[in-house]
Amino acid sequence: MARSSPLPPPPPPEGIRTWPDREALLRDRAVVLGELVRLHIGPGRLGLLVLWAALAALGWSFVGTGLIAFEEGYDVISLIIGLVCLVAGAAALVPAVVLVAVGVARDRRVRPLLDAWGALDRDPVRDLPLRAPGVSVVWMVLSFLLCAAGLFCCVVAPASAVPGEPYGLVALMTGLGLIAWVTGLIGLVKAFAHRRWVLRVLAGPPAPRAYGAAHR
Numbered sequence: 001m002a003r004s005s006p007l008p009p010p011p012p013p014e015g016i017r018t019w020p021d022r023e024a025l026l027r028d029r030a031v032v033l034g035e036l037v038r039l040h041i042g043p044g045r046l047g048l049l050v051l052w053a054a055l056a057a058l059g060w061s062f063v064g065t066g067l068i069a070f071e072e073g074y075d076v077i078s079l080i081i082g083l084v085c086l087v088a089g090a091a092a093l094v095p096a097v098v099l100v101a102v103g104v105a106r107d108r109r110v111r112p113l114l115d116a117w118g119a120l121d122r123d124p125v126r127d128l129p130l131r132a133p134g135v136s137v138v139w140m141v142l143s144f145l146l147c148a149a150g151l152f153c154c155v156v157a158p159a160s161a162v163p164g165e166p167y168g169l170v171a172l173m174t175g176l177g178l179i180a181w182v183t184g185l186i187g188l189v190k191a192f193a194h195r196r197w198v199l200r201v202l203a204g205p206p207a208p209r210a211y212g213a214a215h216r
Helices: 022-041 043-072 076-118 124-131 133-159 167-202
Strands: none
Touching: 022 043, 022 076, 022 124, 022 133, 022 167, 043 076, 043 133, 043 167, 076 167, 124 167, 133 167
């Protein structure tokens, strides 16, 4: 797996800022904010989230198959198949959960940096691409669909269980629904967080000058 991009540093404290003029500050601010927005809601981040969710769904499918094999197993072969499925499922599910947790923790570090760099000044021209309305809409729509499908599976699978039917199948469908719901919820949180940042920081009141003290 490729190493993730390091996060940009926060802006220097006010007393030691060395930008010679406002234009230099705005250039650096635009570069850093562009990188932070890409790391937060860029198309690549959406692709990674969907990939991790698919890996988790694959892992849980193996786990559910293993549970069904144990439940319906009448011989040693069925038990061995069930055990192999459980091991394969854990091998896919655990890394996916870890990767999602790492991504969520990374997002929590990105948001304060977006606030800090965005608060340095305002630049309507350079800030326009940072709003990323199209990408935000894609995040919201896809995340909403995942949440809806996940909740549907979580509710319908237990409600439609037939007495005598393997409970492993219910666990399989409920688990897949839960994965879809959690993935969609993460996406919605990211999309709405970006929208709030745009309204609060990019569309907020102008910030005071933040370049070198000698030019104040």
